[in-house]
Amino acid sequence: MVTKTEETQLNQLENRVENGGGGVWEYLSLVRKLKVRRSEIVLKHGLSILNDSGKRSALGPDEWTLYEQVAIAAMDCQSLNVAQNCIKVLKKKFPDSKRVGKLEALLLEAKGMWEEAEKAYTSLLEDNPLDQVIHKRKVAMAKAQGKPSLAIEHLNKYLEVFMADHDAWRELAEIYVSLQMYKQAAFCYEELILTQPTLPLYHLAYADVLYTIGGLENLIAARKYYAATIDLTGGKSTRALLGICLCGSAIAQVSKGRNKEDKDMAAPELQSLAATALEREYKQKAPAKLNLLSSALRSLKIS
Amino acid sequence: MNLGFVVGVFGVLILSHAAYSTIQYRGLLKIMEEEFSRPPMNVIVELIIGLALCMWAALTFPGKFLSIHPDSDENRAVSLPDNSEFMIFNHRGRLFPPQIDMKF
Numbered sequence: 001m002v003t004k005t006e007e008t009q010l011n012q013l014e015n016r017v018e019n020g021g022g023g024v025w026e027y028l029s030l031v032r033k034l035k036v037r038r039s040e041i042v043l044k045h046g047l048s049i050l051n052d053s054g055k056r057s058a059l060g061p062d063e064w065t066l067y068e069q070v071a072i073a074a075m076d077c078q079s080l081n082v083a084q085n086c087i088k089v090l091k092k093k094f095p096d097s098k099r100v101g102k103l104e105a106l107l108l109e110a111k112g113m114w115e116e117a118e119k120a121y122t123s124l125l126e127d128n129p130l131d132q133v134i135h136k137r138k139v140a141m142a143k144a145q146g147k148p149s150l151a152i153e154h155l156n157k158y159l160e161v162f163m164a165d166h167d168a169w170r171e172l173a174e175i176y177v178s179l180q181m182y183k184q185a186a187f188c189y190e191e192l193i194l195t196q197p198t199l200p201l202y203h204l205a206y207a208d209v210l211y212t213i214g215g216l217e218n219l220i221a222a223r224k225y226y227a228a229t230i231d232l233t234g235g236k237s238t239r240a241l242l243g244i245c246l247c248g249s250a251i252a253q254v255s256k257g258r259n260k261e262d263k264d265m266a267a268p269e270l271q272s273l274a275a276t277a278l279e280r281e282y283k284q285k286a287p288a289k290l291n292l293l294s295s296a297l298r299s300l301k302i303s
Numbered sequence: 304m305n306l307g308f309v310v311g312v313f314g315v316l317i318l319s320h321a322a323y324s325t326i327q328y329r330g331l332l333k334i335m336e337e338e339f340s341r342p343p344m345n346v347i348v349e350l351i352i353g354l355a356l357c358m359w360a361a362l363t364f365p366g367k368f369l370s371i372h373p374d375s376d377e378n379r380a381v382s383l384p385d386n387s388e389f390m391i392f393n394h395r396g397r398l399f400p401p402q403i404d405m406k407f
Contacts, residue, residue, distance in 0.1 A: 001380035001381075001384060002380065002381050002382050002384070003376070003377055003380060004376040004377070004379045005376050007381045007382070034384070035384045036384075037387060037390065040401060044401075072387075075392055076390070076392060077396070077400075078392070078396070078397050078399075078400055078401075109392065110392040133388055136388045136389055137388070139389060140388075140391050143389070144391035144393040145393075167386050167388060167389070170383065170386065171386055171389050198373060199380055199383075200373075201380055201382075201383055232373055233373075234372070234373075234374030236374060236379070
């Protein structure tokens with residue numbers, strides 16, 4: 001996960017690099033450490049380093065990591081020739097390497113040659129049946145070919161073995177949400193919250209899914225998780241504040257014709273507190289949109 | 304850093320000196336057959352000085368303290384990692400080749 005200080009650092013370095021100041025290597029290392037996806041910039045500036053043989057030899061052994069990073073960025077930007085050349089250089093240096101084998105199979109995937117990529121991955125798996133990255137690539141291939149059910153099957157089998165992999169659980173939750181299988185997505189997010197309860201983004205996503213499923217108990221639970229997100233972020237999450245307002249009005253609507261104790265679940269104080277906090281934040285950050293927000297909140301309270 | 308270390312060592316030496324003088328004082332009282340209620344005033348002053356020096360050294364020697372608030376800027380997660388192991392290349396960006404013609 002990317003923290004706020006790291007994000008500001010990344011943006012500063014990016015501005016510096018894009019406007020022609022130095023610091024390309026620090027930017028590339030930071031992108032590699034934070035695992036963000038900035039393929040165009042990485043490709044442009046990584047190539048400028050690689051094409052200049054003076055700068056290239058100044059890197060020393062890190063040169064090969066740069067080749068790998070530029071190869072993957074090139075595949076993302078659809079510059080397949082660049083990727084091919086990088087992989088050729090890497091293969092000359094490390095002829096029997098599994099890592100280079102993975103890159104070659106990745107290139108086959110980027111070209112769209114699914115059967116050859118499948119064959120390459122199966123042969124790599126024979127040598128090393130417990131390789132996490134290759135299993136994940138098979139899931140990604142199924143996703144890219146537009147077969148989400150196959151992807152779900154592969155991912156479930158993977159998670160039976162590697163139960164602690166957060167990225168895989170998150171990926172599974174996102175695939176379920178894209179297929180509108182919200183109950184299963186809620187299960188995945190519950191697993192994530194169990195293993196990393198201090199990360200407010202998971203609480204937020206879980207609350208979103210619960211709010212989408214609907215029904216009184218789910219709405220009440222969604223409101224609890226939005227409140228937990230606000231607690232964990234110290235009130236800085238606009239989305240959670242809006243979530244509380246929406247949940248409050250949805251609960252009021254669902255429990256309209258019911259008896260008194262269900263009406264008590266409406267918790268109007270929480271809703272008004274969230275509304276005040278939202279207006280304060282909008283006044284600070286986007287005062288032009290404050291009228292829009294106030295009218296929206298008013299219509300929520302009426303309904 | 305060096306100053307904190309030296310001050311810390313000094314504080315520990317003062318405390319051990321206070322301990323040694325208290326033990327000697329007790330020995331003296333045993334000879335004079337009196338009750339040992341508390342160490343003499345100068346030892347107490349020495350103890351307070353040693354406490355202050357050691358505390359100052361403990362706070363300055365380790366360097367920069369890390370933040371423990373979950374919503375401080377260093378600990379607040381702004382975004383989750385982009386899941387690059389599940390990255391697919393079949394996206395809409397495929398139709399937009401990069402502007403500059405890259406050669407290698």
